[in-house]
Amino acid sequence: MQPLLEGKTIALLFFNPSLRTRTSFEIGAFHLGAHAVVLEPGKSSWEMAFTEGEAMTGDAEEHVREAARVLSRYCDLIAVRCFPKFQDWGVDLEDRVLQGFARHATVPVINMETIVHPCQELAHALALQDHMSELAGKKYVLTWTYHPKPLNTAVANSSLLIATKLGMDVTLLCPDERYILDPVFMSDAQKNAHTSGGTITVSHDIEHAYKDADVVYAKSWGSLAMYGDWESERAVRDQYKHFIVDEQKMSLTNDAVFSHCLPARRNVKATDAVMDSPKSLIIEEAENRLHVQKALMAALCGAHTPATAI
């Protein structure tokens, strides 16, 4: 309990459900002497518009221009969770909700998962650092897994970005080229690798990818190539249920640690044996959300330590 944010406030806007993010931000704020207000636009608060210049004749009662500016008057920080709409990737890639808040707010805005998930990245990196003496040069596998619905690519994008930034040798394992991530993130990961001395490779070969891996990070996501056409994509993804992380695959690794952001469907994305193994970092990574977010909030708006206290 360090009151680094004594009397400060943060608005948490959830356009989508949350367990960990909500709880860890709300408790993190409390630990620091601050208070978090939880808002759910379209449910407990008004539906919002994000297009500039339009006549607001639809369902939205409120524009982000007002919401962001008003919340900036009430609060010291704004945090936003807004998943893609899963209809048009070109639109979702613009990240309009977050960008709208970032443009109009006059206080710092935190991404609680839109098309990337930076808080999860930080928690993931901390979990890896706590378990491995050196990350640079280690083999890191981000494996696509099956899930009955097309999910957000945010955590996968963030995984590539942070693992390449940490200088790891990163393999993106996915069923076929239709599951490769957006070129924006592939290219940023490439640049990160170039700077850090890491590498990034795409593989569709399960055995080859798991071979000698030090880290296996699992996530499911919808194909960008079939984005919005989910009936067709289902037929494709249904062939790939064998991408589940299991003990047989893990036995090919260099005694790798396993992780997955939560929530995760057991025995669909990873087997019970893998989820519950001593090498599983899932609970620790989730716990780290609390710690990294407290650091993030304090860095963004904490009072400076008085000189006399140093």
Added chain:
Amino acid sequence: MQPLLEGKTIALLFFNPSLRTRTSFEIGAFHLGAHAVVLEPGKSSWEMAFTEGEAMTGDAEEHVREAARVLSRYCDLIAVRCFPKFQDWGVDLEDRVLQGFARHATVPVINMETIVHPCQELAHALALQDHMSELAGKKYVLTWTYHPKPLNTAVANSSLLIATKLGMDVTLLCPDERYILDPVFMSDAQKNAHTSGGTITVSHDIEHAYKDADVVYAKSWGSLAMYGDWESERAVRDQYKHFIVDEQKMSLTNDAVFSHCLPARRNVKATDAVMDSPKSLIIEEAENRLHVQKALMAALCGAHTPATAI
């Protein structure tokens, strides 16, 4: 941060959505050392009955007699938002939900918008006072605007009440006599004007109303004359889209300040140019909700300043 309400608690009951009201009350309470609990009857908490003496055989599991008395045992203040049902104005005018809480609670009850919106009134008045050296005798126009749905008259009622109380020369501009507000509020405004030295006039002439105005306050509301018959009313209101507040109309004024309670549909109720003009007080008025509500809560249940501190 003045802990005027240290350890006190307030229950915020929302029968309708909210962004500003919820955030500003919750943060205001926190600033004062208190804690706000947010309840949503019919959603996260039980549906309530408000009629005395009835056999509760409908959907409601709980009567306001119990809800108000129990919350009074837990909390030091109760605040209620409950919009009209838009079926029978005679019923809505009775303000049963708020009156039920006021009757049965043993702690002060704050109106967070029912058929009037006193917290918005206070925030509006503060914004005007901050921008104009003298309010008495200034020309104040409350203009009806188009909106695709029939809205609550609460803010319009409150606007007339506060502007007349402040001694302003008030014009209620609306499309035709069917959009005049309820006689209860028209008559109270008349009495206020009589006391304060102000005036109140109804006009259906846009140019005449805007001419030399010092304040333009915009709001949309449903016609009381066609209350509950919204299909018929839609045909009427659809003819009045030109009541939108725009630069051309504002150019007729005495360089008037503009305001609107939020949320407000851009380019429907007012154009972007008006909403974003330097004369627009919308964000400031919204910010003032925080300040006036803190004062209100402290006045209603704050600890008295100890004599020795005076």
Added chain:
Amino acid sequence: MQPLLEGKTIALLFFNPSLRTRTSFEIGAFHLGAHAVVLEPGKSSWEMAFTEGEAMTGDAEEHVREAARVLSRYCDLIAVRCFPKFQDWGVDLEDRVLQGFARHATVPVINMETIVHPCQELAHALALQDHMSELAGKKYVLTWTYHPKPLNTAVANSSLLIATKLGMDVTLLCPDERYILDPVFMSDAQKNAHTSGGTITVSHDIEHAYKDADVVYAKSWGSLAMYGDWESERAVRDQYKHFIVDEQKMSLTNDAVFSHCLPARRNVKATDAVMDSPKSLIIEEAENRLHVQKALMAALCGAHTPATAI
């Protein structure tokens, strides 16, 4: 305000609505210096699975194994409300949601009503103790009442358990044998009575049951004998509307106190005259929720009083 839980946190998981439980836990935590986070799985947070070993191919995104363990990392206490599903009593009797949290959490778990309602029990017992010099040997009647829907047996089960534990002579009054409570609870109540010197009797005779009663506690519940077959049960329960608690029945008692957990439908379960009589403890029992839950939270995770302070 005693900061017995300074800086501590509690997660309140509501799978069902709440007014009193939510407000009293949230305010109780605040009074003790702690903070409560409210979560609504399936609404604001992810839907959960509770079966061990299954492939999670249904609607649930998250397993209680993860939810309980992660919340244990964030919080010092977890509290759960989860009503029965009302389809198969054999399944509901397993209390899977609460048991899942109890099994996987590493912090104490509080029952906020599942198939028993221990916090209500404690509040009820405190109300009785405050009003009667001696409870042992007093006649305590738990009467079934009509309600248009089949309700949870939790409060009825808890009522029998606590009243027998307190050494009272307990009568379970219900319309016929199909409304007797589950043998698990009847037998535990029998054991309690044996230990405490109390008794427990089942009666279907209204007059005989009310005769000379010192306490009348009312509650409605669905028949376990017709569990899940609610259309048939409706026809049965509709014959029993006369079980309503009214002044005529109360006049048979030994000037008994009356109580009912809230919410309660007025003039369905008890008449206005009974609910509002000076002998009615309903508001006081509801208030007691706050006090007993503060004691419970402090007992489960409060800091020990430092020796020097004793």
